[in-house]
Amino acid sequence: MMNRVLFIFMLIAGMTAPFYAYPVFVMDLLCFALFACAFNLLLGYAGLLSFGHAAFFGGAAYIAGHVIKAWGFPPLAGILTGTVFAMVLGAAFGYLAIRRQGIYFAMVTLALAQIIYFMALQLPFTGGENGLQGIPRGQLLGFLDLGNPLIMYYFVFVIFLIGFGLIYRTIHSPFGEVLQAIRENEDRALSLGYDVDRFKLLAFVISATLAGLAGATKAVVFQFASLTTAHWQTSGEVILMTLVGGLGTVFGPVVGAITVAALSHELGSFGSWVQVILGTIFVVCVLVFRRGIIGELERVTRKR
Template sequence: MRLPEERTTGAMPGYHIAIFALLLGLALIAPFFLYPVFLMKVMCFALFACALNLLLGFGGLLSFGHAAFFGGAAYVSAHAAKVWGLTPEVAIILGTLSGALLGLVIGSFAIRRQGIYFAMVTLAFAQMVYFAALQMPFTGGEDGIQNVPRGDLFGVISLNSDMSLYFMVLAIVFGGLLAIYRIIHSPFGQVLKAIRENEPRAISLGYRVNNYKLTVFVLSAALAGLAGATKAIVFQLASLTDVHWSMSGEAVLMTLIGGMGTVFGPLVGAAIIVTMQNYLASLGAWVTIIQGFIFVIAVLLFREGVVGLIAKRLRRPL
């Protein structure tokens, strides 16, 4: 049984306002109890997963190449901050724009195919980006770009303190989440859902389906780039790990565990995966095995994901 769709117009539902307020409240007090760098990592990957979910959960397009936008933006942001000496906000904007541009190029080819062929095209392009990151001189090869300066926000506020950087990241991620929410609940988002459910019918109604697909692909790539660029400033590093195909797989895993096609699901999925990676790091390769086991359990017992299952029980879209 499908959950009822929300209205495309009007104010945000009260319970969604309450959820956003709760998330913001928890995020504001969290760094006083938990390690800020860990929290920033969760937020960056949460935005990355939400960006993929915009394409997969609401556009019905499975991409195995989102690491190209995430990692590509990380390299651009890191290079802009370290070599060009730009302020962090400008470096992040440049990284985001590079993700959008890369999304436009890759999406122009990928949308010509459907299903598994679409996924394979995105994976192939992502591997090209990985090879470029390995070979191009400005990326640092296997060493990556290290010791990226955090700089001063707007040239005034020093980000060398984890706490000051945390609140900048919080503003970026929360703003990105609100932007995704607005996209989903706009007329554009409703057309995306129609294309996802029945593309031939959407075509028969006169919608230019490929234009919508390309637009959502670019938006998703830009948001993934925003997450990657922010992550590069936080960890002062851009490396081959950021553009590796496994990074795309992690984003898919976060989305599925949290709840594909939900607004808040990828946030929960990212928190679960990053927490596992952080606190089970001492187990080495067993972390991957445990992740696989949890993924199998999630698929078998609650295919809708954690938040998807809650939404189904409450009979309210989350």
């Protein structure tokens, strides 16, 4: 019931947003929201903490930007190329990372993501510390000019809805049920005959792919793939978004992404204090607010 209300609310807010808010800012929110939803699929439902999701987000942004800018790909093909790259990368990272469990899993993903970060810094086409700049937005399907902010906005909104829908379907499928069983008790899931590693790997690949979709879209929106998108702090930020909104809830990551991104935006003029504030929110969330905004909301509505 609550999910339906929230979904209708999200739909209306998303449709009308460009008329009362700055479209580029809302597009940024949508990209981060999709990124956080993809991350939540992994941590919230499969119980796997990846500390390297920036590699998929940032990696896809660079690849999409490069094929559009240097090879003249149209925007949709560019975004898809970036997404496929994230999928392949996700398969490789996932294959390696699921060999270790729990806390090691987080460390392995973090270290692997650092390889992508250094590549983004050192490879000849990435523009080093300046990032990959001047990505043309181009024409969608050959006739819709993405230079028009409204057309661009609705394009991004549709991508977000597709990604969100995919994640929703995944969570509420038998596959999603098995993932949650693995999260609750891995040994038991194994003893029931589920190939735990295959389920984990598939969840990792889906999550990485959609994180890549979000990153590639962001690159087209800003016409720019920045080094920060591949930095470990971005991996930390997406964790924070998911945690603030509510781990393992459908809408939590969306709410969390909006909260954290809006906060960083508002506090932009305070320089490094943003980091201090985000760190403090992190500590407070972990200590006393582990359910997150949506999680608390669900608890209150259920009590009635």
